[in-house]
Amino acid sequence: MDQKSSSVNADGVFEPFHVSEVPLEKFEHGERFGIGFQHLSSFGGGTQLSVSMEVLQPGKQANQFHYHMLEEEHVFIIEGSLTLRLGAKSHVMSAGQYVCFPAGQTVGHALFNHTSEPCRYLVFGNPQPHDVVVFPDSGRVNVRVLNESYRKSARMEYWDNVDTTGPT
Numbered sequence: 301m302d303q304k305s306s307s308v309n310a311d312g313v314f315e316p317f318h319v320s321e322v323p324l325e326k327f328e329h330g331e332r333f334g335i336g337f338q339h340l341s342s343f344g345g346g347t348q349l350s351v352s353m354e355v356l357q358p359g360k361q362a363n364q365f366h367y368h369m370l371e372e373e374h375v376f377i378i379e380g381s382l383t384l385r386l387g388a389k390s391h392v393m394s395a396g397q398y399v400c401f402p403a404g405q406t407v408g409h410a411l412f413n414h415t416s417e418p419c420r421y422l423v424f425g426n427p428q429p430h431d432v433v434v435f436p437d438s439g440r441v442n443v444r445v446l447n448e449s450y451r452k453s454a455r456m457e458y459w460d461n462v463d464t465t466g467p468t
Contacts, residue, residue, distance in 0.1 A: 307344050314345035319353055334360040337423075350425040356382055356413040365410040365437045370428035373401040375411070380419030385410045403428075408436045 307317040322343045328334040334357060341351040356362050365385060375384075381394040387407040392414075393399065401409050403426075413419050433442040439452045 304343075306342075317344065322353075332361055333363070335362045348426070350423075350427050352423045353378075354421055354423055356380075356411060356419045356421070358413050358416050358418065360413055362411040364435050365408040366433050366435045367401065367406055367408050368403055368428075369432040369434070370403050371431045371433075372403045372426055373409075374424040375399050375401075376422045376424075378420045378422060380413070380417050380421075381415050382419040382421075383412045383414045385412065406434070408434070 307314050322338040326336050336355040338353045376398045377393050377395050379395050384391045386409050430445040440449050441452050442449045
């Protein structure tokens with residue numbers, strides 16, 4: 301049986317669905333990073349809000365330590381436990397706990413499963429095509445609208461490299 305790509309019916313109406321109908325996608329990079337996720341909102345026709353069910357396996361980190369300038373993220377733990385790195389602090393989170401990462405809060409965050417069991421949680425966000433994402437550990441800055449990344453250390457002042465001696 302073919303797996304559906306959305307909950308839309310023959311009349312173009314997005315109908316209710318069970319999470320088991322949503323394709324499971326996986327991301328892995330090296331030994332450290334890896335996650336399984338189901339993008340519920342896009343399956344259900346959503347475009348303004350992102351909702352994903354994620355499963356973080358033991359010993360894995362979901363994403364690089366980062367923060368967003370325009371996007372807001374929310375995490376609600378459904379089952380299991382993980383460690384949230386939030387700035388210079390770490391917080392153990394378990395089922396029933398929730399955290400918000402407001403847009404523009406210049407404190408990085410990352411999720412790591414420190415346990416021997418998978419951790420399942422929901423991630424909510426508001427996708428922003430012009431977002432800027434900062435990765436404090438690597439010094440990388442991603443400018444989404446340009447689909448490019450830069451080193452934060454290559455920072456320039458407004459008048460750097462500008463000839464101010466006369467008209468052009």
